Amino acid sequence: xxxxxxxxxxxxxxxxxxxxxxxFIWSTVxxxxxxxxxxxxxxxxxxxxxxxxxxxxxxxPGGLDAALQRAAKPFEAKVKLEAVRSAAAARARLETRxxxxxxxxxxxxxxxxxxxxxxxxxxADGGVRSVRRHLPPAPELTAATVxxxxxxxxxxxxxxxxxxxxxxxxxxxxxxxxxxxGVVEExxxxxxxxxxxxxxxxHLMAGKxxxxxxxxxxxxxLIGGLAAALLAAGVFDAPASxxxxxxLLVPWFAxxxxxxxxxxxxxxxxxxxxxxxxxxxLPVTYTLLAxxxxxxxxxxVNADSVLAQLLTVFPPTAPLVLPARSALVGVPIxxxxxxxxxxxxxxxxxxxxxGRIYGAGLLRSGPRLNxxxxxxxxxxx
Amino acid sequence: MLSLKDVRKRFGSxxxxxxxxxxxxxxxxxxxxxxxxxxxxxTMRTVFGLVEPDAGAVLWDHRPIRLDERLRxxxxxxxxxxxxxxxVGEQLAYFGRLHGMSAASARAAAAAWLDRLGLADRAxxxxxxxxxxxxQRAQLAAALLHEPELLVLDEPLAGLDPVAVQTLAEVLRDEAERGAAVLxxxxxxxxxxDMCEDVAIVDHGRVVATGDITSLKRASHRRxxxxxxxxAPPDWLPRVPGVELEARRDGxxxxxxxxxxxxxxxxxxxxxxAEVVGFSYGPPxxxxxxxxxxxx
Numbered sequence: 182x183x184x185x186x187x188x189x190x191x192x193x194x195x196x197x198x199x200x201x202x203x204x205f206i207w208s209t210v211x212x213x214x215x216x217x218x219x220x221x222x223x224x225x226x227x228x229x230x231x232x233x234x235x236x237x238x239x240x241x242p243g244g245l246d247a248a249l250q251r252a253a254k255p256f257e258a259k260v261k262l263e264a265v266r267s268a269a270a271a272r273a274r275l276e277t278r279x280x281x282x283x284x285x286x287x288x289x290x291x292x293x294x295x296x297x298x299x300x301x302x303x304x305a306d307g308g309v310r311s312v313r314r315h316l317p318p319a320p321e322l323t324a325a326t327v328x329x330x331x332x333x334x335x336x337x338x339x340x341x342x343x344x345x346x347x348x349x350x351x352x353x354x355x356x357x358x359x360x361x362x363g364v365v366e367e368x369x370x371x372x373x374x375x376x377x378x379x380x381x382x383x384h385l386m387a388g389k390x391x392x393x394x395x396x397x398x399x400x401x402x403l404i405g406g407l408a409a410a411l412l413a414a415g416v417f418d419a420p421a422s423x424x425x426x427x428x429l430l431v432p433w434f435a436x437x438x439x440x441x442x443x444x445x446x447x448x449x450x451x452x453x454x455x456x457x458x459x460x461x462x463l464p465v466t467y468t469l470l471a472x473x474x475x476x477x478x479x480x481x482v483n484a485d486s487v488l489a490q491l492l493t494v495f496p497p498t499a500p501l502v503l504p505a506r507s508a509l510v511g512v513p514i515x516x517x518x519x520x521x522x523x524x525x526x527x528x529x530x531x532x533x534x535x536g537r538i539y540g541a542g543l544l545r546s547g548p549r550l551n552x553x554x555x556x557x558x559x560x561x562x
Numbered sequence: 563m564l565s566l567k568d569v570r571k572r573f574g575s576x577x578x579x580x581x582x583x584x585x586x587x588x589x590x591x592x593x594x595x596x597x598x599x600x601x602x603x604x605t606m607r608t609v610f611g612l613v614e615p616d617a618g619a620v621l622w623d624h625r626p627i628r629l630d631e632r633l634r635x636x637x638x639x640x641x642x643x644x645x646x647x648x649x650v651g652e653q654l655a656y657f658g659r660l661h662g663m664s665a666a667s668a669r670a671a672a673a674a675w676l677d678r679l680g681l682a683d684r685a686x687x688x689x690x691x692x693x694x695x696x697x698q699r700a701q702l703a704a705a706l707l708h709e710p711e712l713l714v715l716d717e718p719l720a721g722l723d724p725v726a727v728q729t730l731a732e733v734l735r736d737e738a739e740r741g742a743a744v745l746x747x748x749x750x751x752x753x754x755x756d757m758c759e760d761v762a763i764v765d766h767g768r769v770v771a772t773g774d775i776t777s778l779k780r781a782s783h784r785r786x787x788x789x790x791x792x793x794a795p796p797d798w799l800p801r802v803p804g805v806e807l808e809a810r811r812d813g814x815x816x817x818x819x820x821x822x823x824x825x826x827x828x829x830x831x832x833x834x835x836a837e838v839v840g841f842s843y844g845p846p847x848x849x850x851x852x853x854x855x856x857x858x
Contacts, residue, residue, distance in 0.1 A: 182661075187660070194656055197652075198648060366645075367645075370643050370644070370646060371639060371641040371642065371643030372644055374610075374612060374641075375637060375643050375704065375705075376660065377611075377612060378610035379633055379660045380660060381629070544612050544613075
């Protein structure tokens with residue numbers, strides 16, 4: 182039997198047994214419902230009328246209010262007009278967030294503070310046209326922002342980044358835990374003696390990680406695929422390009438999983454009893470959580486900072502940070518490539534180290550080894 | 563042929579194996595005996611690479627064992643190990659495939675062994691749903707279904723009822739007849755004496771005797787004489803040099819004697835004082851031999 186056959190056989194068993202346990206099926210169904218349900222929720226939320234607050238620099242043309250309400254109707258929105266004396270006053274209103282947009286009719290402009298609301302821009306455009314009795318397609322209003330618009334992200338982008346990162350975190354932790362408990366159970370049941378008599382420990386570890394990893398990838402691909410398709414179809418009030426950031430979740434789950442799952446496998450191998458399983462996995466889980474929070478805080482403060490860029494390519498944080506940053510502000514190609522290369526190097530190094538700890542720890546019984554003893558075992562030939 | 567040559571292994575301050583040497587030939591069954599902690603399990607684990615010896619060699623057909631050869635070995639560890647929540651039939655097929663069988667032949671072999679061991683109707687049940695005895699049978703099937711050339715079983719008789727022992731003895735005998743080399747450890751010396759041609763007795767990590775049981779017994783310096791007497795004085799003993807009382811109960815007198823003692827002399831003295839109902843003379847049993855060799 183070749184190494185590949187042995188790994189495939191072990192992976193097949195993992196997939197087969199976990200599909201049978203129904204936990205996987207139900208969690209997938211649940212997550213699909215959540216993603217699909219949020220679509221329904223978002224359309225429900227959007228049916229409630231939104232009232233835009235618009236300031237207009239005096240004088241106010243007659244019939245503008247009625248024209249704006251008519252134009253807003255198809256968008257299921259209302260417009261609340263307020264006249265101010267000067268452009269400066271309008272700007273002050275915008276900056277204090279007392280208005281969503283300022284209409285400067287003398288200069289044919291609609292001005293937003295930071296990001297252009299395309300819906301409101303269209304409403305204002307339609308309303309002003311009808312007051313001036315102009316017909317489309319000539320552009321009436323130019324949309325502008327007070328601050329440069331690129332520096333920030335829309336709500337949808339933030340939401341996709343957050344949910345994506347949290348889904349990655351949850352999946353890495355859950356599937357990592359499957360690897361951990363699988364390893365400890367095999368040890369505790371002593372079935373490992375029979376298996377290791379025929380399969381090399383590192384092949385057993387590889388088969389386990391690959392089998393469970395494939396299940397995770399399938400789940401993420403299914404859910405992420407649904408989310409990306411919904412985004413691309415424009416169901417959400419979000420740029421369709423976000424679908425690409427969602428699609429990034431799949432390969433980065435696979436890479437992140439390869440990194441963290443072998444660490445979980447090694448942690449499992451140094452425990453002997455099922456009771457030790459959770460405490461054995463804690464160092465890995467804490468590392469994962471710490472990396473998540475580090476990435477979360479850094480991206481919240483400034484997604485373009487030097488630290489944010491470093492975390493994008495730093496292997497333990499890259500799987501969690503890269504897709505999120507891609508959704509928020511975009512990631513240049515060279516950082517994609519660098520992150521990929523570095524994480525692959527890290528996976529290679531960790532697989533070698535964890536494989537040795539796993540092989541050495543697997544056949545030991547008795548109390549849990551501490552990390553130093555495990556590393557000492559790993560150093561032995 | 564499996565042969566161990568001067569195998570040594572130390573765990574910390576404990577010398578688990580201290581020059582362990584013996585061999586098991588194809589088509590023969592070897593009982594591996596020794597007190598608790600003598601190194602039996604460690605020895606068996608070296609065969610499967612689960613323990614790396616510090617020195618010495620573990621050979622199959624005079625060569626170090628390769629992983630692909632190990633696939634043709636069957637192993638039943640002392641602490642039984644199968645997946646508790648996996649269906650028995652699928653589980654056996656999985657182990658068959660780990661040993662290099664095709665999916666179809668592994669399934670067929672699993673079904674055949676479950677049938678032979680009386681578990682055919684439990685093939686779909688999870689292992690943890692089986693009784694202890696049936697789990698043992700499943701474990702045995704896992705070691706056997708790929709028709710191993712070498713079969714190593716650690717305490718296969720432990721915890722079995724007499725019927726199950728009978729089945730196991732038959733299965734192992736058939737395996738040896740098929741041509742497999744069979745090595746198993748046990749504390750049930752009478753059973754081993756019935757089942758095996760060969761034994762290896764290990765003590766303190768060192769093999770103190772090995773070979774076929776008959777020759778070992780014959781090579782012993784002691785002989786056993788049993789007399790069943792009627793009407794003998796309660797404290798009667800033959801006055802023959804080299805003869806010692808072992809036990810006396812209900813008219814039965816068990817004596818041990820050096821191999822050079824003439825049993826006729828003992829019989830003649832007995833006949834002078836009482837009616838001799840029964841008389842036997844022979845080499846010690848395996849149990850006695852064992853106690854003689856590992857007396858501490």
